[in-house]
Amino acid sequence: MIGLLGWLGWIFLRRLKALPTKKQFIYAGLLSMLVVMCVGSLTDFHFFIPANAFLFFLTVAIACSPSFYKGHTHLLHLGWFKRALFVAICVLAVWVPTCKTIAWRLMFQGRGLKLEARAFVYEKAVPYYPSPRNAMRLAVTYYNIGVHSRNLELRYAYWRQANRVAKMYLERYPKDKELSLLYVRTRDLP
Secondary structure (H helix, E strand, O other): OHHHHHHHHHHHHHHHHHOOHHHHHHHHHHHHHHHHHHHHHHHOOOOOOHHHHHHHHHHHHHHHOOEEEOOEEEOOOOOHHHHHHHHHHHHHHHHHHHHHHHHHHHHHHHOOOOHHHHHHHHHHHOOOOOOHHHHHHHHHHHHHHHHHOOOHHHHHHHHHHHHHHHHHHHHHOOOOHHHHHHHHHHHOOO
């Protein structure tokens, strides 16, 4: 892999030197974007997300696009629609991981808090990334608040809230086993 990356880097830098001066800045930006995406994929940038994978391969295609024929460089021309599409994909490739990161940070931050504070933090996290796991954490927190509550009305109110969250996310993710169990457990309340 290191040899392949070194070879690709050598090809890209060779093409960078052959481009006209005014196009070198755009091409160097594409190369730095590829490097950032590759380094990010080693940590927490997932290429299985379609927007990320499409953006990465589109960037590779644009970086490879200048062709050489007898010392003459044919450059890629992007029209306004392709530029707008490229910018939209860039925005999506940044927005989705950012929302997931915010949700993950809030979920991680809420683990050490008391139940009421945890529910408050989880309520803020779920809209950023409404996955069944995050919804389950929120619903279980509501359920546990109800279990530990001495007031009977407050207990049932929190259990109804847990049921509401479980029901809402079961409509989106009908095969989630834990949400189904929690929904059945809190379904028959007075």
